[in-house]
Amino acid sequence: MIIKKDMAYKMTDRDEITKSRMYARQQLIEGWNQEVLDNGCVMIIGVGALGCEIAKDFALMGVGKLILVDLDLIETSNLSRQMLFRPGDEGRPKAEVAAERLKEMNPYLEIDHYFEKLQKLPTAVYEEADIVIAALDNFNARLDLNKICIRLKKPMIEGGTVGFEGHVQVIIPEGSGLQYKDRNREIEKIVESKLWELSEEVYPDYFEARERIYELEEQIEQIKRNHIDPVKEAIRREVEEEFDETYAPNTMDQTACYRCLVPIPPPDNKLVAACTLKGLPRNRDQCVIKAEVDFEKEYGHKPDLNKDEEVFKLKELAQQELEELRERVFDENVPPEKKESLTAEEIQEWKDNIQKTFGPDYQFEEMENILGNKIAAIQTVSSIISSIESQEALKLLFRVNGRDIGPPMEPPYINYNGVYGQFDQIEVSKRDDCLACGDVEGEENVQIVVPFDADVAYIFKAMKISGHDLNRNSWLITNPRNKEIYWDPNANNPIFKDPEVKLRGELKLESNEIISLIPIGKAKEDSNINKYNVIITYM
């Protein structure tokens, strides 16, 4: 048996910083705790196509330790799937080469690798693992591993692929202590099975009711057969006759487009930031946004998050904003007249609670996530979604070249929920009023967020922030619902060209109301848009 135990990596201060920054995006996932991964040990049996992918995922996510087991040597035909191996690696043990490559991806990882049969590994090796992953290619090895995991009460994830198909099985042995099932669902299952065991002598009523339901169902079927199906059949014959000419051109070769699903894009994040900066920060995120603006005012440029001293300065400013926010909230909740009636302990309790509400000191990762509007991201889900994209692209590649190894997925939209391990195929329809693929031309939908006291001029400002820079002297603003005019630069009556008229107070524009921006004069010729439909949300 060849065993290679990994030597512990000597961490420098710089390493500690890099290590924590690497995981900034996944830390945004609800309930995340990087320490769980850091202290975790995952054992992967089989370092082939699946094993390479799985090991790569855990290395990237920052698992503390990997145990790789494989008895195979790298062959040339492995190089088309087993992404940790390169030409020139042929003949070397898979587990050993994989360990080297994974260390290049993440040097902070500890990896033991075994060039040995899984059946011959000492029990202690299995016992060290929190989770065992089977990435094997034959039944016998899977059966043996299954037996070992059940004996040691180790949770195991089993998977395999054949051609265009694949499966995953989660195996939790009895006595694992992992209480995870839904109590009500389990109760319901037992109730259902007990219903099947009832005796007719004890529950005659129940059996009679079931019999009646059965008869009614028969009757429903009968009605369908006699009165629904014939009509359906007749319509079907009509459609079939017309199909090739009338329907096929619009259905057989096209799907809904992206815009069909997103008729109104969500407002630009910069709009929200612009709104919050008019006032005082009210939460943790806004303190950092404000700090960035303060930084820019002081130094004439935005902070460069690659420069330690600028990060430090930004953190100081954000910390200061946060401190002021805490003081404001304290003063709001404990006004001077109330303060007199409180004991020193009660005041401290208020302060502690406020301290807790707004969280601890800022870390670099958090500030970076806020300022960059970063969203949570994790390697496992990236792998799943990217691979589905590749699979669909592969089939289309054949199709565009006049060959067929399978149609595009139908319905053409799939949603994956990694929390529940669930795929949902979603029916999407092409919209006739789609601004990209429908019959409507020259229109654009925009959603803007404005401060609660915004005026007409702010609409043009918000449009500009959203990427639509319009000269207010050549655009008209109207309300398509009641035909009112809010802004007309060519009007004789000055009430139609007052940029400071308040949207809410004076024009009575409600949140989520749609207004139209229409080009006039020169803009009518220059703009390829002949109408913006703008949804206004107040903040």
Ligand SMILES: [Zn+2]
């Ligand atoms: Zn469309």
